[in-house]
Amino acid sequence: MFPDVTFIGLDLYTWMLLLGIVAALVLFRVFCDRRKLPVKVFNFSLLVGLGSILFGYFSAVLFQAVYSWRETGVWDWQGATFAGGLIGAAAFFLALYFGIGHFLFKKKEHIYHLNTVVCCAFPCIVAAHAIGRIGCLFAGCCYGGRTESWIGISMYVGGQWEKRVPLQLFESLFLFALFGILVYFLIGRKSPYVHIYYLFAYGVWRFVVEFFRADDRGASILPFLSPSQTVSLLMILLGIGLLLFRLFWFDKYCKRLGETIQGETVEKD
Numbered sequence: 001m002f003p004d005v006t007f008i009g010l011d012l013y014t015w016m017l018l019l020g021i022v023a024a025l026v027l028f029r030v031f032c033d034r035r036k037l038p039v040k041v042f043n044f045s046l047l048v049g050l051g052s053i054l055f056g057y058f059s060a061v062l063f064q065a066v067y068s069w070r071e072t073g074v075w076d077w078q079g080a081t082f083a084g085g086l087i088g089a090a091a092f093f094l095a096l097y098f099g100i101g102h103f104l105f106k107k108k109e110h111i112y113h114l115n116t117v118v119c120c121a122f123p124c125i126v127a128a129h130a131i132g133r134i135g136c137l138f139a140g141c142c143y144g145g146r147t148e149s150w151i152g153i154s155m156y157v158g159g160q161w162e163k164r165v166p167l168q169l170f171e172s173l174f175l176f177a178l179f180g181i182l183v184y185f186l187i188g189r190k191s192p193y194v195h196i197y198y199l200f201a202y203g204v205w206r207f208v209v210e211f212f213r214a215d216d217r218g219a220s221i222l223p224f225l226s227p228s229q230t231v232s233l234l235m236i237l238l239g240i241g242l243l244l245f246r247l248f249w250f251d252k253y254c255k256r257l258g259e260t261i262q263g264e265t266v267e268k269d
Helices: 012-034 039-072 082-104 114-139 167-188 194-212 227-268
Strands: 153-157 160-164
Touching: 012 039, 012 114, 012 167, 039 082, 039 114, 082 114, 082 227, 114 167, 114 194, 114 227, 167 194, 194 227
Parallel strands: none
Antiparallel strands: 153 160
């Protein structure tokens, strides 16, 4: 919509990305305080999270480059995909969280509080994504098909201005609504399954909305689905897997771990 508008040398898309990151970091602090996450675990999670954001951006660009290469045969470092960034950031976070945490937390407090950290993080990711999608609207990417209806917005596509369905705006509104729902479960209900709700909700939404996308997204592993639809299916399957993993093992393990940590604290007192 405003692809050439800049402020202090940065385009509006970049400003929205930066605003989303700042909002996510502030919200993470607020949510961790509300869920009474220990200071040491919070500081550790925040530092690992900052590194994950940087790696996630690289991963987002890399995934898009792979999609473009599969379709055109040309390796192009332009563009980024949210799904690729989320996968890279999550993998990087878990690798550092468990790797460094193994030496930093002798009583495995980081594992005991992992679910709280993850549950606090996902509403923050949703908030950042919602703001970032407004950046996509400003940049004129991730748009829908041509339309002459009142919902259309003029975007610069293929060297000319066209009225397009603003899927970016619709997704941003959905993400803000999802953010409110996740915050309710996180703070109001203190649910331990906030991240699983996200995987199901966003996975289904993104799979459906991809049918209405009209921009070039690159080639997927599955030819009859877009790259994001393939990732959406994986998100839903991951949500099912995490739910079963928690119900049949992880929750019981954390309960035993919590009893051990509390027992050692009582002995010292």
